Structures are given as structure tokens and as C-alpha cells.
Amino acid sequence: MSRKIVVLLNKKAFTMSIKAFLGMGLLGSNFVKAMLRRGDTMQVWNRTASKAAALESDGAKAFSDVRDAVKGANRIHVTLKDDASVDAVLEQASAGFSPGAIIIDHTTTSKDGAVQRTAYWKSKGYTYQHAPVFMGPSNALDASGYMLVSGEPSVVDQLTPELSVMTGKLIQLGAETGKAAAMKLMGNSFLVCFAFTLRDTYAVAKAQGLTVDDILGLFQTWNPGAQVEGRLKRMTSGDLSKPSWELDMARKDTNLFLEAAEKGGTHLSILPTIATVMDEWIGKGFGQHDWTIVANDLRD
Incomplete structure (x- = not known):
């Protein structure tokens, strides 16, 4: 006892x-x-x-x-x-x-x-x-x-x-039962992706001669984290045929990231894979849809 x-x-x-x-x-x-x-x-x-x-x-x-x-x-x-x-x-x-x-x-x-x-x-x-x-x-x-x-x-x-x-x-x-475990894994997946997103962001910045202070200065004025809720809602339930940013244009910018990193001699972790996924969706005919169309296969 x-x-x-x-x-x-x-x-x-x-x-x-x-x-x-x-x-x-x-x-x-x-x-x-x-x-x-x-x-x-x-x-x-x-x-x-x-x-x-x-x-x-x-x-x-x-x-x-x-x-x-x-x-x-x-x-x-x-x-x-x-x-x-x-x-x-x-x-x-x-x-x-x-x-x-x-x-x-x-x-x-x-x-x-x-x-x-x-x-x-x-x-x-x-x-x-x-x-x-x-x-x-x-x-x-x-x-x-x-x-x-x-x-x-x-x-x-x-x-x-x-x-x-x-x-x-x-x-x-x-x-x-088990929902807490699922939510924890989902949250941790975001944290892992977030860290690698920051890594590639830093790599693109460094390749162009920018510093950590430059990154922080921009984020203190323009907070990308404020877009998370709205971006997720649009990605999972919005009308993606009416784009705020076309996938073709997002892919063009992604190519600029890749070129800048290559020219600056920095290694990227996730952006090359992102470019590949974008190309797949453009190949399916969705280039003029909103760039968040890349998650369309996950929508309910």
C-alpha cells in the first residue's frame, strides 16, 4: 500500500x-x-x-x-x-x-x-x-x-x-486516449521545421553579407510569426484559385534563394526540397494558384 x-x-x-x-x-x-x-x-x-x-x-x-x-x-x-x-x-x-x-x-x-x-x-x-x-x-x-x-x-x-x-x-x-501524444509530436515537428527554417534563412542572409542583427532587426519590425494562424487557415480551407502570391512567383523567389546561397558558398537544408515540391505542383498545372496549394493533398 x-x-x-x-x-x-x-x-x-x-x-x-x-x-x-x-x-x-x-x-x-x-x-x-x-x-x-x-x-x-x-x-x-x-x-x-x-x-x-x-x-x-x-x-x-x-x-x-x-x-x-x-x-x-x-x-x-x-x-x-x-x-x-x-x-x-x-x-x-x-x-x-x-x-x-x-x-x-x-x-x-x-x-x-x-x-x-x-x-x-x-x-x-x-x-x-x-x-x-x-x-x-x-x-x-x-x-x-x-x-x-x-x-x-x-x-x-x-x-x-x-x-x-x-x-x-x-x-x-x-x-x-493518445491525443496528447499526437499533439506533442505535431508540436515538435513544427519546432524541428522552425529550427531548420531559421537555419536556411540565416544561410541565405549570410550568403548576401547580412548579419544576425540584420535578421533580428527585420523580424522586430516585420514579424512573420504573426502570419501563422492566417496562413494555416488559408492553406487548409481557403480558395487557392484566388492567390495572394502565385506559386509561380514563389518558385521564382525560391530560385533566387538557391542562387544566392550557391554564389555565397552556404549550404541549404530544406529549400532545395521545397523547390522540388513546388515544381511538382507547377507541373500539375497549379502555377497560378496561391502558393499554399502545395498542401492541397492534405486538405479535408
């Missing part, structure tokens, strides 16, 4: 739950430090034992055996690498699970993996709740950033108070 410690302070009783945390990377270790500061009793484990042991100076109790790390804990938090590592570690740890323990997994995983784990652990008598995050180590330490949850409403409602204190905003996505 789960254990609890009751502390009397200023004649008020405060309940400190015993929690286990598996995975002491940068994110997990800072989550643990923040939990300790909030008064939780933390039992920690990491495959590389030294990373867990380092948290003992902050007040956590480290275990080399994951089965021992989860004993007595009614909440088992997880931040690991992927579906395979989550499945392997939880299976190994399960011999030490307390009856009714709730597993809260912050790992970025596949949607299918989250759905399967929810059903599997329910069949074993435990609750599995996926709660992926848009948070870095500093966010985990100061409870900022964003955490996503979806699934059984009664479980989400039960966990909302304790998850809310771990993050700046807890985003509830409804009753669909």
Missing part, C-alpha cells in the same frame, strides 16, 4: 506523498528538485545510477534497482527516451508497484504507444496517464511551460491539481 508522511507545521497538517521518478535526465532531475521543494518525498532511479545518486544531496533517495525505487509510491513519474525504453522500464519496475499506483509518463512517445500502454496497465490494475510536455529543464525547475493531457476524464480530473503545480499551464485535450 502507498505510504504517506504527515507533518505538523504551525498547527496545520500537511500531507507529503511519496513519489517515484524514473529517468534522471535534465528534465527529470529538475522535476524532482522542484517536487522536493514542494515537500514531496522522492524516490529516484536512472539506468546510469550516478545520475540518480546526484539527487540525494537535494533530498531524494536514490535506488539502483528500479523495483525498489517504486515501492511504496502511489505516483510513478517517468521521463525516458522513447516507447521502447518506457515499456522496458515499466515492465521491470512493475514487480515493485503498490496496489492502485498511478503511472504518469512525460516521455515524448508515439500515439499508438500511449494508447497501448493505457490499456495494458489498466488490465494489470494500474492507471497509466500520458502527460507529455513542452518544457525544458529550466521550465521543470520553476514550473513554467506547458503540459498536455488527454484521456479518461475522471483520471484527468483526479490528477489535475498535482500536475498543474508542475507546469505553467496544463492543457486538457479531451477524452481521446
Whole structure:
């Protein structure tokens, strides 16, 4: 059974739950430090034992055996690498699970993996709740950033108070199991593309003798990020036969990007692929449509 410690302070009783945390990377270790500061009793484990042991100076109790790390804990938090590592570690740890323990997994995983784990652990008598995050180590330490949850409403409602204190905003996505995982992957795909977009933007700028300050100066006056919502709506539901920027013209400019980079001796990562996709749509006869026609095959 789960254990609890009751502390009397200023004649008020405060309940400190015993929690286990598996995975002491940068994110997990800072989550643990923040939990300790909030008064939780933390039992920690990491495959590389030294990373867990380092948290003992902050007040956590480290275990080399994951089965021992989860004993007595009614909440088992997880931040690991992927579906395979989550499945392997939880299976190994399960011999030490307390009856009714709730597993809260912050790992970025596949949607299918989250759905399967929810059903599997329910069949074993435990609750599995996926709660992926848009948070870095500093966010985990100061409870900022964003955490996503979806699934059984009664479980989400039960966990909302304790998850809310771990993050700046807890985003509830409804009753669909696995939707939080899907939304996290979608968001991360944007972040990856965004980074490579900035990389190619910098490459085109550098090839023409422009500096980072030049880029920042333009973006401070003209904010392309303000176009995201409108561009997505137009791309997915607008009338693309009435262009604001023709695909032919966008392709002409893309060729200028490519030429400038080649002349300046800088390497481009994504613009050559973009040019290829544009050429495919122009070849289909859509050159005089809005340039966002390149996503037409994805429209509902």
C-alpha cells in the first residue's frame, strides 16, 4: 500500500506523498528538485545510477534497482527516451508497484504507444496517464511551460491539481486516449521545421553579407510569426484559385534563394526540397494558384 508522511507545521497538517521518478535526465532531475521543494518525498532511479545518486544531496533517495525505487509510491513519474525504453522500464519496475499506483509518463512517445500502454496497465490494475510536455529543464525547475493531457476524464480530473503545480499551464485535450501524444509530436515537428527554417534563412542572409542583427532587426519590425494562424487557415480551407502570391512567383523567389546561397558558398537544408515540391505542383498545372496549394493533398 502507498505510504504517506504527515507533518505538523504551525498547527496545520500537511500531507507529503511519496513519489517515484524514473529517468534522471535534465528534465527529470529538475522535476524532482522542484517536487522536493514542494515537500514531496522522492524516490529516484536512472539506468546510469550516478545520475540518480546526484539527487540525494537535494533530498531524494536514490535506488539502483528500479523495483525498489517504486515501492511504496502511489505516483510513478517517468521521463525516458522513447516507447521502447518506457515499456522496458515499466515492465521491470512493475514487480515493485503498490496496489492502485498511478503511472504518469512525460516521455515524448508515439500515439499508438500511449494508447497501448493505457490499456495494458489498466488490465494489470494500474492507471497509466500520458502527460507529455513542452518544457525544458529550466521550465521543470520553476514550473513554467506547458503540459498536455488527454484521456479518461475522471483520471484527468483526479490528477489535475498535482500536475498543474508542475507546469505553467496544463492543457486538457479531451477524452481521446493518445491525443496528447499526437499533439506533442505535431508540436515538435513544427519546432524541428522552425529550427531548420531559421537555419536556411540565416544561410541565405549570410550568403548576401547580412548579419544576425540584420535578421533580428527585420523580424522586430516585420514579424512573420504573426502570419501563422492566417496562413494555416488559408492553406487548409481557403480558395487557392484566388492567390495572394502565385506559386509561380514563389518558385521564382525560391530560385533566387538557391542562387544566392550557391554564389555565397552556404549550404541549404530544406529549400532545395521545397523547390522540388513546388515544381511538382507547377507541373500539375497549379502555377497560378496561391502558393499554399502545395498542401492541397492534405486538405479535408
